[in-house]
Structure formats: structure tokens, C-alpha cells
Amino acid sequence: MSANEVVRVEGVSKRFARGAVTALQSIDLSIVEGEFVSLIGPSGCGKSTLLRLIGDLTEPTEGTVTVNGKSARRARVDRDYGIVFQDAVLYDWRTVAKNVALPLELAGWGRAQRAERVREMLRLVELDGFESHHPWELSGGMQQRVSIARALSFSPSILLMDEPFGALDEMTRERLNSELLRIWETTGSTVVFVTHSIAEAVFLSTRVVVMSPRPGRIANVVPIDLAQPRTAATREDPRYFELVTRVREALHIGSDREEPLARAVER
Amino acid sequence: MVDEPIPVEVIPRGGLGRSVGRRLRDWIPAAAVLVLGLVIWQEAIRVFHIQRFLLPKPTSIASQFWDDRSNLWHAGWFTFQEALGGFALGSAIAILFALVLARYRFFGTALMPYAIAANAIPIIAFAPITNQWFSGGITKSSKIVIAAVLCFFPVLVNTLRGLTSVNPRALELMESYAAGQVQIFRRVRIPNALPFVFSGLKVAAVLSMIGAVVGEYFGGAFNALGVLILDRARTFQFTAAWAGVFLACLFGIALYAGVAILERLTLRWAPSTSE
Amino acid sequence: MAAIASERPVPRSARLRDGGGQLALVLAVALALWGLWEGYRWIWVKTGFSWPFPVNDTTLPHVHTIVQALFVSPQVGGPWLLTTLFHNALFTAKEAAAGFALGAIIGFTLGVVLAHSGILERGFLPYIVASQTIPILAIAPMVVVWVNPRLPDPLANWGAVAVIAAYLTFFPVVINTLRGLQSVDPQALELMRSYAASRWTVLWKLRVPAAMPYLFAALKIAATASVVGAIIGELPSAISGGLGGAIINFAQYYSFQPQNLWATNLIAALLGIAFFLVIVFVERLVVHRPPEELV
Numbered sequence: 001m002s003a004n005e006v007v008r009v010e011g012v013s014k015r016f017a018r019g020a021v022t023a024l025q026s027i028d029l030s031i032v033e034g035e036f037v038s039l040i041g042p043s044g045c046g047k048s049t050l051l052r053l054i055g056d057l058t059e060p061t062e063g064t065v066t067v068n069g070k071s072a073r074r075a076r077v078d079r080d081y082g083i084v085f086q087d088a089v090l091y092d093w094r095t096v097a098k099n100v101a102l103p104l105e106l107a108g109w110g111r112a113q114r115a116e117r118v119r120e121m122l123r124l125v126e127l128d129g130f131e132s133h134h135p136w137e138l139s140g141g142m143q144q145r146v147s148i149a150r151a152l153s154f155s156p157s158i159l160l161m162d163e164p165f166g167a168l169d170e171m172t173r174e175r176l177n178s179e180l181l182r183i184w185e186t187t188g189s190t191v192v193f194v195t196h197s198i199a200e201a202v203f204l205s206t207r208v209v210v211m212s213p214r215p216g217r218i219a220n221v222v223p224i225d226l227a228q229p230r231t232a233a234t235r236e237d238p239r240y241f242e243l244v245t246r247v248r249e250a251l252h253i254g255s256d257r258e259e260p261l262a263r264a265v266e267r
Numbered sequence: 268m269v270d271e272p273i274p275v276e277v278i279p280r281g282g283l284g285r286s287v288g289r290r291l292r293d294w295i296p297a298a299a300v301l302v303l304g305l306v307i308w309q310e311a312i313r314v315f316h317i318q319r320f321l322l323p324k325p326t327s328i329a330s331q332f333w334d335d336r337s338n339l340w341h342a343g344w345f346t347f348q349e350a351l352g353g354f355a356l357g358s359a360i361a362i363l364f365a366l367v368l369a370r371y372r373f374f375g376t377a378l379m380p381y382a383i384a385a386n387a388i389p390i391i392a393f394a395p396i397t398n399q400w401f402s403g404g405i406t407k408s409s410k411i412v413i414a415a416v417l418c419f420f421p422v423l424v425n426t427l428r429g430l431t432s433v434n435p436r437a438l439e440l441m442e443s444y445a446a447g448q449v450q451i452f453r454r455v456r457i458p459n460a461l462p463f464v465f466s467g468l469k470v471a472a473v474l475s476m477i478g479a480v481v482g483e484y485f486g487g488a489f490n491a492l493g494v495l496i497l498d499r500a501r502t503f504q505f506t507a508a509w510a511g512v513f514l515a516c517l518f519g520i521a522l523y524a525g526v527a528i529l530e531r532l533t534l535r536w537a538p539s540t541s542e
Numbered sequence: 543m544a545a546i547a548s549e550r551p552v553p554r555s556a557r558l559r560d561g562g563g564q565l566a567l568v569l570a571v572a573l574a575l576w577g578l579w580e581g582y583r584w585i586w587v588k589t590g591f592s593w594p595f596p597v598n599d600t601t602l603p604h605v606h607t608i609v610q611a612l613f614v615s616p617q618v619g620g621p622w623l624l625t626t627l628f629h630n631a632l633f634t635a636k637e638a639a640a641g642f643a644l645g646a647i648i649g650f651t652l653g654v655v656l657a658h659s660g661i662l663e664r665g666f667l668p669y670i671v672a673s674q675t676i677p678i679l680a681i682a683p684m685v686v687v688w689v690n691p692r693l694p695d696p697l698a699n700w701g702a703v704a705v706i707a708a709y710l711t712f713f714p715v716v717i718n719t720l721r722g723l724q725s726v727d728p729q730a731l732e733l734m735r736s737y738a739a740s741r742w743t744v745l746w747k748l749r750v751p752a753a754m755p756y757l758f759a760a761l762k763i764a765a766t767a768s769v770v771g772a773i774i775g776e777l778p779s780a781i782s783g784g785l786g787g788a789i790i791n792f793a794q795y796y797s798f799q800p801q802n803l804w805a806t807n808l809i810a811a812l813l814g815i816a817f818f819l820v821i822v823f824v825e826r827l828v829v830h831r832p833p834e835e836l837v
Contacts, residue, residue: 296665395793
């Protein structure tokens with residue numbers, strides 16, 4: 001493992017239902033510190049499963065997952081990563097502040113420390129002033145920001161995100177994309193980001209991993225060489241459109257066997 | 268939406284069949300508990316010398332039950348008729364009420380606090396009064412009324428919930444077809460409500476038998492099950508009393524099972540039945 | 543600054559007006575029901591219908607007769623009926639509260655245990671469900687005879703009745719606790735797993751709070767049930783201090799003074815409602831939820 005390799009997935013396969021369903025087949029992936037890696041692909045390609053394997057929320061049938069030089073299980077127990085789901089998964093019975101403080105409570109932080117960190121985090125996601133609100137009083141976008149604040153509260157070096165903005169409208173999504181990049185720069189963490197959206201993947205990432213289904217595997221990896229920091233102007237850069245097209249083509253090639261119709265419609 | 272199955276185990280929810288399991292194998296723990304329970308009961312009485320008249324052995328109850336079966340059966344049948352009558356009456360009125368309240372929402376909001384208050388009233392306390400209404404309680408009618416009132420609320424609440432918890436999109440769809448209220452009820456609300464109705468009917472089935480037996484305490488025909496059980500308890504024939512209790516249980520379970528079977532037949536098209 | 547998505551709190555004047563409107567509605571319905579009662583009575587007396595039952599002062603007294611009966615002494619020179627019934631109600635309330643607490647604690651604990659073990663759940667759930675088909679009054683005499691002598695003196699008279707109330711409370715609490723604990727979103731469980739949280743932590747920080755709405759729904763049912771259980775429990779044991787005893791007493795003399803039994807039922811109803819309202823109040827304090835259905 002090279003010095004700053006953060007995630008290493010080697011020869012990983014995952015089968016469900018007593019071997020009847022192969023979600024992932026022989027996956028090899030290496031992620032370096034500070035990267036923003038997107039996993040993109042159609043339904044059934046295993047991207048969410050791969051994310052969960054990295055987070056030790058499920059175990060590989062074959063192969064190994066190494067995180068920060070340790071086993072995925074050890075990394076989970078050591079709280080090396082924070083995770084954000086498509087649903088904000090906030091507890092209705094806790095205020096925003098208490099929701100963000102949840103992992104800190106579980107880690108045994110003292111009350112004063114928690115309060116301070118919560119304040120810091122909420123400021124980071126631009127929700128200061130909402131400490132005493134309840135989740136149902138917030139919009140979807142605000143809830144996701146709380147979820148991100150919670151994931152980062154204990155300063156993990158890795159952030160795992162499973163289509164976090166999937167349930168939001170386009171405008172909110174674009175705005176949160178910019179905010180996420182800002183947070184990423186500020187914290188210097190490594191992000192593994194699962195998404196359905198090509199535009200989002202290209203805008204956010206340093207690398208896009210294109211996956212294809214049946215069985216789930218990595219079809220292609222597209223490095224994104226757009227300038228940092230990315231802004232609204234980036235979305236109008238010709239290079240951006242080129243990269244979007246490249247990713248789209250990689251997706252089609254990957255699922256070529258299954259969806260020849262898509263190509264025909266494209267033409 | 269997650270594409271792949273989430274590997275975290277989701278505990279099945281739903282009816283008894285769902286939580287216990289359809290396979291015969293899943294019922295083994297329940298059977299084991301039954302056998303274990305009976306054995307402990309039998310042995311504890313022997314070991315602790317628990318007096319027979321307080322807690323008879325299961326075997327004695329079983330033999331008593333068998334010996335006395337025709338007496339018990341007639342008494343049980345009599346009481347069961349009261350329960351059944353109350354069940355039918357209370358449920359029917361409750362469903363009608365629910366239909367009206369679902370159609371004219373205003374009455375629902377107006378009556379809500381009273382419904383909640385009425386639900387908090389110990390209905391059984393009215394048993395002496397209903398006895399007065401119907402020739403001193405010798406006939407079945409007074410217990411039928413008690414059982415009916417007990418059945419009314421669970422069926423009303425559940426049916427109403429079923430009629431009103433319709434997906435707004437489904438309603439919008441019907442309105443886009445310019446469907447009238449009657450149509451909406453027939454095609455959307457009522458089918459949606461059926462699982463809820465059966466949920467309520469199952470609760471009512473159990474309550475009706477309890478209502479009939481308990482109502483008989485305040486006065487009933489001499490050949491009614493509740494009167495019989497109490498009579499034997501008072502004269503310290505506890506084995507015979509327990510045998511009567513056992514029969515009351517059986518009738519209650521039978522009514523519940525009847526409703527469950529009816530539910531299974533009616534809701535064959537539904538993907539799941541609620542508890 | 544980010545847009546605030548929450549609704550503005552309703553201004554105080556609007557809320558008061560709304561509250562006033564609701565109160566007016568409640569009173570209007572009360573008057574309507576009173577009118578219905580007296581109207582039905584008047585028609586049946588006038589026409590002499592005897593279906594479903596003949597209506598007269600004994601079978602269906604006037605509402606005002608019933609209310610007035612409370613402020614009269616049933617026995618010459620004795621206290622008002624209301625005073626006597628109040629003490630009876632307190633007696634029954636004590637039994638019901640003890641039974642409720644006992645049944646709720648046992649039910650909750652059992653619910654937690656069953657939620658954590660599939661085998662135990664499959665083993666015991668059928669019996670818990672079946673236990674509700676037993677007519678409790680039938681075994682009440684035996685419960686009373688068996689339990690009372692085994693209780694220390696201060697509890698001796700009413701302990702068995704509390705047991706009966708506990709029996710009635712137990713079932714809804716177990717079922718709803720179980721359902722509530724199992725109602726947790728799988729992703730919330732994944733989140734806890736990502737924090738390497740122990741089973742105990744998951745229970746107390748996630749499952750139990752998630753189960754609170756279910757638990758309180760059951761407690762509301764149980765509150766009423768324990769009052770009913772206490773009243774019924776008093777009947778076979780001929781305990782005269784409670785409402786059950788009062789019911790038996792006034793039932794005997796019903797033909798002479800029917801309004802006393804009705805008045806007793808009224809007080810019993812108020813007791814049941816009072817228990818229910820206590821739970822609603824506690825729920826308001828404990829459960830911070832978005833406003834939902836009342837029932």
C-alpha cells in the first residue's frame with residue numbers, strides 16, 4: 001500500500017441470495033488521500049454495495065477491503081469515516097444540534113466539547129441559528145446539510161456518500177454541490193460519492209469510476225482534469241462538456257450489451 | 268434509491284403468520300413453549316403442593332372438560348350466540364357510521380373528542396342497566412347490546428382510518444375522470460379500507476366474547492357460560508370453573524379464526540394483510 | 543443566509559380564535575346529544591313504543607335527573623352521592639394506577655426482550671395474542687382468592703384487583719412496544735453500525751425513542767383498560783370501597799333509584815377519561831413530534 005493510499009479494494013466480489021445474485025465481480029480500486037471519487041452506473045451495477053463494502057456495512061464474498069491501512073472492520077470501529085445516505089436519516093425526537101452531536105455522544109465526548117463542535121459544524125454547513133429546530137421543520141436540502149454536518153462532526157478522514165442529493169430538486173442540488181466542494185477543500189477529506197447524475201459526477205470529482213451491471217464491475221475510470229476550485233463557470237467550460245460526453249459514452253459502452261436501444265435513441 | 272438489497276436484516280412485520288413464519292418449522296418454538304409450559308404447570312403443582320382447588324392440573328381440567336362436555340357445550344353455545352349477535356350488530360353499525368363520517372368529514376371532526384371520551388368509558392358498567400332494559404337479563408338481548416357497544420369502537424376507528432388513509436394521488440386520478448363520490452367510495456376508498464376493517468373486526472371478535480361472558484356476571488340465563496363459571500367458582504369447584512374458562516377461550520379463538528379466514532378469502536388480491 | 547423553510551408559527555390571536563371555535567363546536571355537539579337523548583325519550587314515551595325496550599323513568603331517566611342525583615344524599619342524613627362516589631373513584635383509581643404501572647413495565651420489558659430474539663418472539667407471541675381471548679372476569683375470582691392472602695397487609699384488599707388491571711394493560715403495551723422497536727428505518731440501523739454502536743446503545747438511542755409514539759398509543763388504550771379492569775376486578779371480591787362495589791350496590795336498588803346507577807356510571811366514565819387525559823398530557827411532554835392525528 002502506497003503511503004497515502006486511503007482505500008484499497010482488491011479482487012472483491014459480492015454475491016447475495018446464496019450465490020444467485022452477483023452484485024459485484026472482481027473489483028479492484030485504489031483511492032488516494034484527498035481525492036473525490038464518484039461511483040456512477042445504472043441500476044444493478046453495485047455502486048451502493050461497493051460503498052457499503054468500504055464502510056464495512058456488509059462483507060465481501062471474496063477479496064479484501066483495506067481502509068487507512070487497516071481492515072474495513074477496524075476502520076469502522078475506529079470511526080475513520082462518516083456516511084451520508086440519500087435520506088437524511090435524522091432523528092425526529094432530537095433537535096438539529098442533538099442530531100449532529102449523536103456520533104460525538106456515542107464516542108463519549110463531554111458536553112462542552114460537543115456543543116462547541118456542533119456549533120462549528122453547523123457554521124460549516126451554513127445552518128448556524130438552527131440548533132434548536134426539529135428535523136421536520138427543515139427543508140430537504142437543509143436536512144441533508146445537517147446530515148453532512150453530523151457525518152463530519154468527528155473529523156473523519158473519509159466521507160462516504162450514497163446519492164445524498166438524489167431526492168432534491170436540481171437548483172438545490174447544484175447549490176449543495178458547490179457547498180460540498182467548499183467543505184471538501186476546507187476539511188481536506190477523501191470523498192467516495194455514489195451518484196446517478198453524470199453532470200454531478202463530473203462537476204464534483206477528481207476521478208469518475210464508471211460501473212456496469214450484471215455482474216457489477218468497473219467498466220472504466222475517467223480522470224477529471226478540470227481546474228480547482230470548481231465554480232458555476234466550470235459548468236460552462238467546454239472541457240466540462242467533453243468530459244460529460246466521455247463519461248456518458250463510457251456508461252453506454254459498459255452497458256452496451258443490455259441497452260442497445262439507448263444508443264439508437266441517442267443517435 | 269438503493270439499487271441492491273440492503274444487507275442489514277429487516278425483521279418482518281405484519282400478522283401472526285408473518286412474524287411467526289409460514290413454514291411449519293417456524294412454529295416449533297411456540298409448540299416447545301406450550302409443552303414446556305404444561306409440564307411446568309403439572310410439576311409445579313406436584314412439587315409445591317399447590318392446592319387443587321386453586322390451580323388444578325392440566326390433566327384434571329382436561330378430563331373434567333371431557334366429562335362435562337355436553338353441559339359446557341350448551342352453555343358455551345348460548346353465550347357464543349350473544350357474542351356473535353353483538354359482534355355482528357356492533358360491527359355493522361360501526362361500518363355504517365364510518366362510511367357516513369368518511370363522506371361528511373365535518374361530523375368526524377365535530378364528534379372526535381366525544382369518540383375519544385366514549386372510548387375511555389368502562390362499558391361494562393352499563394351491564395346492569397341493559398339488564399333492566401331487557402326483561403331482567405334472562406334473555407340474550409342485554410348481553411348482545413354490551414358486546415355490540417364493545418365492538419363498535421375498534422371497528423369504527425379502524426374502518427374510518429382505512430377509508431380516509433387513501434393515497435391523494437389515487438383520489439386525484441378519480442377526480443380527473445370526473446368520478447362522483449359514490450364511485451370514489453366504491454372503487455378507491457372501500458377497497459383501500461378492507462384490510463383495516465378486518466384488523467378492527469379481529470379486535471372486536473375477541474372483545475365480543477369477553478363482553479358476553481362479563482356481562483353475564485351481572486345477571487344472565489342460568490345456562491349461560493359466564494353464569495356457570497362464576498357459579499362454580501363461588502362453590503369452589505375450581506376445576507370445573509377452569510374447564511369453562513377454557514371453553515370460553517376456544518369460542519373466542521374460533522370467532523377470531525373465522526374472521527381471519529374470511530379475511531384471507533376476501534383479500535386474496537392484496538399483497539399483505541395487516542395484523 | 544439560507545432560506546428558512548419552516549412555517550411561521552401561527553400568530554397568537556389566530557390560535558385563540560381557533561381554540562374558541564373548537565370549544566364552541568364541542569359545546570354544540572354536547573347540546574345536540576342532550577337534545578337527542580331527551581328527544582328520543584319524549585317520542586318513545588309519547589308513542590309507547592317498546593322496541594328495542596320500553597322507555598320510562600326507570601329505563602331511561604332524564605339527563606337532569608341523573609345530574610341532580612349527584613348532589614343529593616342517597617341515604618337520609620348522609621353525604622352527597624357525589625362525595626361518596628368521589629371516594630369510590632379514588633379507591634378504584636389507586637388499584638387501576640398500580641395495575642397500569644405493573645402491566646406497562648412488564649409489557650415494555652417483554653417487548654424489548656422479544657424484539658431482540660426472533661426465537662423468543664416466535665415462541666411466545668402466539669400465547670400473548672391468545673391470552674387476550676381469556677375472559678378475565680372468569681378467572682378473576684380465582685386470581686383474587688389466590689393472590690390476596692399472599693400479599694402483605696396494606697395491599698391485601700386491593701392487590702389482586704391491581705393484578706387484573708395489569709393483565710389488561712400488558713397486551714397492548716407488549717404488542718406496540720414490539721412493533722415500535724422493530725419499526726426502525728434500516729438506514730438508521732446502518733448509520734448506527736457505521737458508528738460501531740453496541741446493541742445496547744442502538745436500543746436506547748434509536749429503537750426506544752422511535753418506539754415512543756407506538757408505546758403511547760398503547761398506553762392510551764391501557765389507561766382506559768386498567769380502569770375497566772379495576773372495576774371488574776372489584777365485582778367478584780365484593781370489595782365495597784371502589785366504583786365496582788358502588789355499581790353492584792346501586793344495581794341492586796335500581797328499580798327504586800335508577801338515577802344513582804346512571805350517576806355512578808357517569809363518574810366511572812369520568813375516571814376513565816381522566817386516566818386517558820393524563821397519558822395524553824405526559825405524551826405531550828415526552829414525545830416531541832410533528833403534530834399528528836389525535837387518535
